[in-house]
Every structure is written in C-alpha cells, then in structure tokens.
Amino acid sequence: MAGxxxxxxxxxIRSVQSTKKITRAMELIAASQIVRxxxxxxxxxxxxxxxxxxxxxxxxxxxVAAGRLLGAPERVxxxxxxxxxxxxxxxxxxxxxxxxxxxxxxxxxxxxGVEHRLFTVGKKAQGYFRFRRQPVxxxxxxxxxxxxxxxxxxxxxAVLGPFVEGEVDQVLLVSTRFLSAGSQRVEVRxxxxxxxxxxxxxxxxxxxxxxxxxxxxxxxxxPDAAVLLETLAPRAxxxxxxxxxxxxxxxxxxxxxxxxxxxxxxxxxxIKKYSRIMNRARQDAxxxxxxxxxxxxxxxxxGAAGDESGLVIEVxx
Amino acid sequence: xxxxxEFAVSVVTPERILLEGAAAEVxxxxxxxxxxxxxxxxxxxxxxxPGVLRVSGSSLDGGELRIxxxxxFVQVESSPPVPPVVEGEEAALLSRxxxxxxxxxxxxxxxxxxxxxxxxxxxxxARTTGLESERRxxxxxxxxxxxxxxxxxxxxxxxxxxxxxxxxTADHA
Numbered sequence: 001m002a003g004x005x006x007x008x009x010x011x012x013i014r015s016v017q018s019t020k021k022i023t024r025a026m027e028l029i030a031a032s033q034i035v036r037x038x039x040x041x042x043x044x045x046x047x048x049x050x051x052x053x054x055x056x057x058x059x060x061x062x063x064v065a066a067g068r069l070l071g072a073p074e075r076v077x078x079x080x081x082x083x084x085x086x087x088x089x090x091x092x093x094x095x096x097x098x099x100x101x102x103x104x105x106x107x108x109x110x111x112x113g114v115e116h117r118l119f120t121v122g123k124k125a126q127g128y129f130r131f132r133r134q135p136v137x138x139x140x141x142x143x144x145x146x147x148x149x150x151x152x153x154x155x156x157x158a159v160l161g162p163f164v165e166g167e168v169d170q171v172l173l174v175s176t177r178f179l180s181a182g183s184q185r186v187e188v189r190x191x192x193x194x195x196x197x198x199x200x201x202x203x204x205x206x207x208x209x210x211x212x213x214x215x216x217x218x219x220x221x222x223p224d225a226a227v228l229l230e231t232l233a234p235r236a237x238x239x240x241x242x243x244x245x246x247x248x249x250x251x252x253x254x255x256x257x258x259x260x261x262x263x264x265x266x267x268x269x270x271i272k273k274y275s276r277i278m279n280r281a282r283q284d285a286x287x288x289x290x291x292x293x294x295x296x297x298x299x300x301x302x303g304a305a306g307d308e309s310g311l312v313i314e315v316x317x
Numbered sequence: 318x319x320x321x322x323e324f325a326v327s328v329v330t331p332e333r334i335l336l337e338g339a340a341a342e343v344x345x346x347x348x349x350x351x352x353x354x355x356x357x358x359x360x361x362x363x364x365x366x367p368g369v370l371r372v373s374g375s376s377l378d379g380g381e382l383r384i385x386x387x388x389x390f391v392q393v394e395s396s397p398p399v400p401p402v403v404e405g406e407e408a409a410l411l412s413r414x415x416x417x418x419x420x421x422x423x424x425x426x427x428x429x430x431x432x433x434x435x436x437x438x439x440x441x442x443a444r445t446t447g448l449e450s451e452r453r454x455x456x457x458x459x460x461x462x463x464x465x466x467x468x469x470x471x472x473x474x475x476x477x478x479x480x481x482x483x484x485x486t487a488d489h490a
Binding site: 040 | 392
C-alpha cells in the first residue's frame with residue numbers, strides 16, 4: 001500500500017521535471033530573442049527621429065494645415081482604436097493588461113457617447129473580444145513576436161484609412177511601451193492627429209530643441225507644405241505603429257522570460273517538495289517492512305521452539 | 318578622404334540605415350521630375366516618387382551607388398546642427414549640408430535579386446493588362462478608386478521596374 005503512494009509521487013515528479021525542462025527552454029529562447037528585439041528597436045530609431053524632424057519642418061511651413069493633423073482633435077466623436085497584444089500566452093499578465101486597458105477605454109467611450117472602431121494585433125485579442133461579443137473591425141495575427149515594416153504598413157493602412165478618409169476624428173493606440181529591460185508599461189497614446197512637435201512640453205520630442213526654431217521659415221516645400229503634411233502624417237503614424245509593434249514584441253518576450261523563469265522556479269520547488277514526501281513515504285515503507293519482518297520472525301521462533309531466551313535477529317540491509 | 322564639394326548623406330529605412338556617408342551629388346525622382354542636390358543646397362522638404370536614387374561620391378565603390386527607392390521623403394538641410402561630439406572630417410561634411418532620404422522600402426542595387434524582380438515584373442505586367450482590358454470591357458471612364466486591384470497591380474509593376482532599373486538591367490523605364 002505504501003509502495004503505491006511512492007510510485008504516484010515518483011510519477012508526479014517526473015511530470016514536473018519534464019514541464020520544468022519546457023519552461024526552462026522557453027525562458028532561454030525568450031531571453032535570447034529579447035536582445036534581438038531590443039536591437040531592432042534601436043535600429044528603427046534613426047528613421048523615427050528623421051520622420052519627426054520632417055513633420056516639425058512641414059508643420060512649421062503651414063501652421064493652418066497642421067491644425068487638423070497635429071495636436072488635439074477639435075472634437076472626438078468617432079475614434080479608431082488599435083490594440084496590440086501577443087499571438088501566444090505563457091507570458092504572465094502581458095496580454096491581460098493591454099486587453100483590460102482597451103476594454104476600459106471602450107467602456108469610457110460608450111459612457112461618453114463616443115463611437116469606437118476596434119482594430120487588434122495578436123491572436124489573444126481575437127479570442128478575448130470574440131468571447132465578450134465586442135465587434136472587431138479587423139484583426140491581424142502572426143506578427144507579434146517578430147514584426148517587420150511590411151506588417152506595420154498593412155496594419156497602418158487599415159487603421160489609419162478611416163482617419164484619412166475623415167471617417168474618424170482620432171486614432172488611439174493601446175500597447176506596451178518597452179521602457180527598459182526591467183520596466184514595461186501599458187499606455188494609451190494618440191496616433192492621429194500626430195503629437196504636436198512644436199509644443200515644448202510634449203514628452204516625445206526627439207528634436208534637439210536648440211536648433212529647431214532658429215531655422216524655421218526658410219525651408220522650401222515640394223509639393224507645398226499643406227499637401228506634403230497630408231501625405232506625411234499617415235507615414236509618420238505608420239512609423240509610430242511600427243515602433244509600437246517592435247516595443248510590444250520586446251515587452252512580450254520580456255514578460256514571457258519572466259513568467260517562464262517563475263514557472264521554472266516553481267517546478268523546482270515542487271520537485272523538492274514531492275521528493276521530500278516521497279522519501280518519507282519510502283522510509284515509512286521500509287520501517288513498516290522491518291517491523292513486519294521482526295514481528296513475523298519473532299512469532300515464528302516463539303511458536304517453533306518455545307524458547308524463553310531473548311531473541312537476536314539480524315536484519316539484512 | 319572626402320572632397321571639398323562633398324556633403325553628408327544618409328538613406329534611412331524603418332529597419333536600418335541603408336547608407337550614411339559623404340556624397341558630391343544626390344539624384345532622386347520627385348513629382349516634378351529628377352532632382353539633383355549638390356553641396357550648399359538650400360533647405361528643403363519634399364516627397365520622393367518611386368524611382369532610382371543615385372548617390373555619387375569619391376568614397377563610394379565605383380564612384381556611384383544606386384538604390385531602388387519605393388517612395389518616401391527627402392530633407393535637405395543647408396546647415397544641420399553639428400553635435401558637439403562630432404569633429405574633423407564629419408563636421409566639415411555637415412557644414413556643407415546634409416541630405417536625408419526617408420523611405421519605407423529601399424534596396425541597394427547590389428542586393429536586388431534580378432531574376433526575382435524580372436519574374437515579378439512579368440507577373441505584374443500580365444495582371445495590369447488583364448485588369449485594364451477587363452475594365453475597358455466593363456464600365457466607362459469611371460475614376461480609378463485608390464487601393465483597387467488595378468492600382469495595386471500598377472504599383473507592383475512600378476516597383477519591379479524601379480528594381481530592375483536600379484540593378485542596371487532595365488529594358489523598361
């Protein structure tokens with residue numbers, strides 16, 4: 001009977017051990033990919049910076065045209081929302097945080113009579129919103145771990161189209177910012193109209209502040225600034241989407257690495273715990289066995305010889 | 318190394334910096350035709366049409382570099398800010414101006430797979446002519462909706478042409 005318990009425990013330890021191997025492997029894979037994902041974020045920076053400079057120039061060239069395309073929208077009645085999560089789970093709260101923030105945004109919108117059109121990236125968003133019967137206009141999958149610019153362009157075309165056509169007043173983005181390897185944060189950001197680079201207090205102004213104002217007003221535009229800005233704005237927003245996809249993928253991998261490291265630790269703990277219980281069970285079984293042998297032998301000897309002298313029984317190992 | 322008439326040039330795509338260095342001349346296509354930028358050009362911001370971007374400079378292999386550019390933007394700065402860490406040669410280059418070309422998609426001529434581009438060209442040609450005749454057969458002179466199948470086919474055709482032109486084996490222009 002006691003042997004049965006031991007066997008069950010041994011089987012469970014083996015199963016936890018193989019789970020641990022899997023989580024360890026996933027942890028290592030995620031860790032190795034984080035480095036690459038971070039390099040890709042860094043590689044995308046020069047383009048983003050140059051794009052911001054162009055927008056700044058063009059906006060200064062035609063402040064009137066800049067009105068609709070930059071800064072806060074005049075009215076917010078119809079809004080397109082892009083929510084970026086992962087295709088896969090096993091990454092802790094990564095998906096849930098973004099999805100919950102999206103849900104909150106939509107609920108707030110409903111309360112204020114704002115009409116939302118939802119776009120998503122990532123398989124996890126598909127399932128989440130289908131279960132909640134929240135209609136999704138378009139969802140994209142298969143790019144969350146390693147997004148390239150072609151993916152970003154495809155997403156951008158769908159999400160930004162309604163703004164360009166004048167069907168929505170604002171385009172919002174819900175995604176995870178990769179602040180550093182140790183810190184990621186879910187953020188709701190406005191994609192279009194673009195963030196106004198002329199406002200000095202804007203937090204994302206990658207333009208060296210000293211140079212900009214001095215040179216404004218001498219720049220030629222081809223075509224003129226208003227037309228240029230019209231084509232530039234969606235491209236700049238597209239760049240922002242690409243950046244967001246890259247940061248989301250790095251965040252996803254970091255979250256996965258962390259979750260899998262925790263799972264590996266847990267598995268180790270479980271193995272230790274089960275081993276202890278198993279060892280005790282085995283020890284108990286051995287003790288019981290010895291007692292049985294002792295008892296049996298004693299009974300035998302007593303019965304056979306009727307000897308009254310003391311017993312000496314050797315117990316083999 | 319850099320000559321007196323050379324200035325700083327960079328070609329940047331979202332995924333990497335394609336080219337960064339010195340050039341004496343940059344030629345690219347705008348809506349009004351080919352534009353050439355030399356040292357000391359005045360400040361400019363413009364849209365770039367799909368076409369071949371030519372950069373010539375003494376430090377480039379063979380004196381000239383061709384890049385297939387599938388649309389983008391160009392910024393010319395006559396006196397770009399010189400970061401304090403930059404000195405000597407590089408600072409001198411910057412003092413003669415900087416041309417920054419931004420492109421969503423761009424390929425160095427040396428990286429273009431000519432056979433693939435040619436196959437793509439043939440496919441796109443077949444599709445375009447097919448769709449065009451279909452249209453002529455069906456409706457009249459309705460305005461071409463952007464993003465339609467035909468517009469897409471034409472864009473694909475243009476991309477393949479630009480690639481082949483950049484690779485230097487173009488029989489179509």
